[in-house]
Amino acid sequence: MASKAACQHDELLLECSPWAEEAGFERPGAAKRLAATTKSGRNPLAAKGKSVKTIKKLSQEAAERLSPSFPGPLLLPKDELNWDPECPPQSFRSWLHEVQRNKPTHTRKALYVASPPIVTPGVGFMNGWEQPTTAPINELKDFEPPSAEASLEYLRAFYHDLPVKFFPQPLSFVPWTESSQRTKSRSNHGYVGLAWDDYCTRIRTRETPDKKFKRQVNLNDLLDAAIEVLPDDAHSLVLLMDLDMYEDDDDDFCCGRAYGGSRVCVVSSARYHPALDSDEGIDYEHMWPTSHCKQFADGLCAVEELEPREHTKSIYETLDSPLRRAIDIVRGASTPSTVEGRNGLWFSRVARTLAHELGHCFGIGHCVFYACNMQGTSGIAEDVRQPPYLCPVCLEKVAHAIACELQLHDQVGKEEYIKERYRAIAEFCEAWKHVDLFAAYGAWIRGRLHQLSV
Ligand SMILES: [Zn+2]
Ligand SMILES: [Zn+2]
Known part of the structure; x- marks a missing residue:
């Protein structure tokens, strides 16, 4: 693969693309976004005696100042909000009062990471299910699946101060004995068992509809198994999978899913395999942070015959902002052409x-604010x-759960926690700076910490 430099365009899109209107998505306005970060649910700029017009103007200005750090959701054609423009916003206040939410407590605060289950000889037919079928074998041999250790380290930084541990017992795939009676054809391996200790859960499998993998496993069954194995001291558990997954008859595949209320989630690395990127039409020049390139967004919207949006900021007006710092870092890099680079790309995804999925276990809903x-x-x-970062609304939720609900800190302690958490993630990113996403995330954080210190 030839190496190509990242996007060199200057104009940034800090709002939603023009497609948002077409899709019927209305982003919560500046005042609503500010209000969404507070406990009271009120806009902090709305003090008594100020006119509605003044409050609106102040909120607008505050939002403009924030946008080069936290731009709006891009909303390009075929994005999630295009299909679900009515997705309800979850403010900090509504999250706080969410009854189903599991708070971290002193007896239940650990985040468990379960490594991908081992394929035992009895289900040898599963070997190779993790390999994309569309890429030649010799192209696949140098790829190394994302490491469970690195995943654990990342979560340790992201959910700073919570204990993050490996699930102590290995999980393994074994034959599901009932299946031979139930399945008509013996060659159709409809079920496998997921085993640990003396237990075993039935997992459905099916042929992968788009043929990108040989077969895939049912994620609802995996999550049921995860609920069974959940340790007593677990706040939540994430099950890592290297196999392709599906949810039900209507979907082709699914990369991750959480049963937040039940404290479990599952994430599959299969579809993130860089060998599938050309099929998926991944534009290496415009992954985050250069996904906020205006020319790129306009180009995708133009396909749908929309006029470019006028309100934009050139990169020169956003000097020293976190987004600008992140873009500067990747502009100097080239797209990952080495094996190490592509493996890093795989892990970063x-x-x-x-x-994200563990965020659901903290009761956090999908974000439509930023x-x-x-x-x-x-x-x-x-x-x-x-x-890879959390917006101001979602960050409030994580920080509140850990710094306030668990550690009993006040507002000042929470702000200190936010900075410490940023430093922990920056340290992780420093160790992984050979991967663009982490190099950019590290630069973004340094920019953000600089803003918080002045
Ligand atoms: Zn989600
Ligand atoms: Zn958010």
């Missing part, structure tokens, strides 16, 4: 989804355009 790690996504192409 999985890391982002792990943090571009954010908690945005819903309609597929890999949208995934890689979304940022």
